Amino acid sequence: MNKAAQQHMTYRQAVREAMREAMQKDDRVFLMGEDVGRYGGCFNVSEGMLQEFGEDRVVDTPLSESGFTGCGIGAAAAGMRPIVEIMTVNFSLLAADQIINTAAVLYYMSGGQFNVPVVIRMATGGGKQLAAQHSRSLENWYAHIPGLKILTPATVEDARGMLWPALEDPDPVLIFENSTLYNYEDAYSGNGHTVDISTARVRRAGSDVSILTYGIGLHKSLKAAEQLSKQGIEAEVVDLRVLRPLDNETVFASVRKTHRAVIVDEGWKSGGISAELSARITESLFYDLDCPVERVCGAEVPAPYARHLEQASLPQPQQIIETIQKMGGIHG
């Protein structure tokens, strides 16, 4: 690998490199999805892979989300290691039957006989003026389902390192890539090493408040934390990384230390991961808290098209800052 590529990489390149490496390492791995081949991927993630691996391993599918996702699930149950790409989480609703009624339950329903080692990748999130049908963050929904594992890489290192362990995992793994992160570029020194797909990570240490977040929320939270630091408030930023199963231990350790928790999520509050985290913290750490848990989440509206409206519907660093400044007992 050339040294420059090791030093800097976009999120998009990281996902592509992860897929290329997996295909080189394991003949059972193949990529299938809409426009992954000739077009190079709707978000240009798989550009060049058709030329490198050929039509048998980079498979352009018709617009049959349920059909090809189910096909990937069946192939996985019969010994392959498919990576199914669904353009965005919005279209995954057309494949929800296969993901929820088959992939998530097959192992259990068969009494441990048939496992489904499929990886399903999809873009998620809003912020690009794509309106109500193309801007959802439904990873929350999938995180509701026992039997699925839900990964939300927010960094270049995770985008690069999560895929291989996801493919090695005998259970169905869904990877949600926030589409506004594809162009995000960062130093990369991971040298192709994998990362764990079971724990949350503290991305910034702090003592006054814990910000619990994932995906694009991590970047907004880190920005907010830098601003707060100038005011003497040190926020600890926890990147959840995995929405199912949730890593209680890392989250609880942080909240025990800071005694305050804010959850930042582009998804809606109602029935979402923020509600779940808040409940867990209240159930387990009630007496450790100095003030109620706060949430900065997507406004409960279908995503609007107009830029100012859409931006107002999404969590912003300023909102995170203001929320934390008002928390009980916080200094600064």
Next chain:
Amino acid sequence: MATKKKTPAKKKSSRKSREKEQKRHLLHQMIRIRQMEEKAYELYTQEKIRGFLHLYDGEEAVAVGVIENLQKEDSIVATYREHGHALVRGVSMERIMAEMYGKLEGCSGGRGGSMHLYDKETNFFGGSAIVANGLPMATGVALAYKRQQKEAIACCFFGEGAVDEGEFHESMNLAALWKLPVLFVCENNLYSMGMPFELAESETDLVTKARSYKMKASSVNGMDVLAVLQEARKAVAYARDNQQPYFLECRTYRYRAHSMFDPERYRSKEEVQEWKKKDPITTFAEKLKKEQLLTDEELQHINREVAGEVAQAVQFAEEGTDEPIENLSQFVYSNSKN
């Protein structure tokens, strides 16, 4: 010269005895399904079996005729009306009955019940209880086999109600487009729960429908086990040898209600009686008797033998183990890497 003359006669007699053996085997398999289903009905009324129960009486010739043609390495994907398929595929009646009882010894460890029989040993990819949900899976299994350069095919059973679903059309297209060895077997029993087939489809000729995907297709009398056997033999060979899908419609009828909760307001008793005249077991037994391949005594013997198997299966289920509640979360996720 003398020995040369003898050989064809010998061949003929051994062919005859093979034919007799096979036909009696087919009859035996159908009777096993019928008696198992009748017992399941009875056990349901006694509340030994709970949940939904979809019985296969009347449709036995389809599962028997098709599965007889499959090889060990082939796979089956079926529906919630799959007791018969599991049984003739080689899952023991004991393990099927134990599954309906919700016992640990059941073929899905008591986690599936009547609608979700699974058996990895015989590549029985189970009963899915979402209509048409199994078609994409079967297509994917065939895709895997093709990539693994196996000779195996995937055989997918579904009712005509599945034809209404988008997953049917998506799978038919993918299988034909990618030239995958899937045998799609449509068990057309005329009603999807209560909805008559002709009220659900603008095109009721399923062969025409399948051919619109450039898929080879045919239709057969699903009440005639020999007809199914022969048609399925061609279909299986076609799928295997050409690495192409095949669509086989089997026109059949279910005697029982859709499930045990169905009051059957959508069809007349007379209609059910008319179909019972075409019963796949009695008509086939009569045919064998006429051909002097079966006597009344032999038929009674088969019935008694199967009754013994059923009694033993019920006893096995009755004596089965309730899984400890501590194991509730086992199999939500796998523990080991693969």
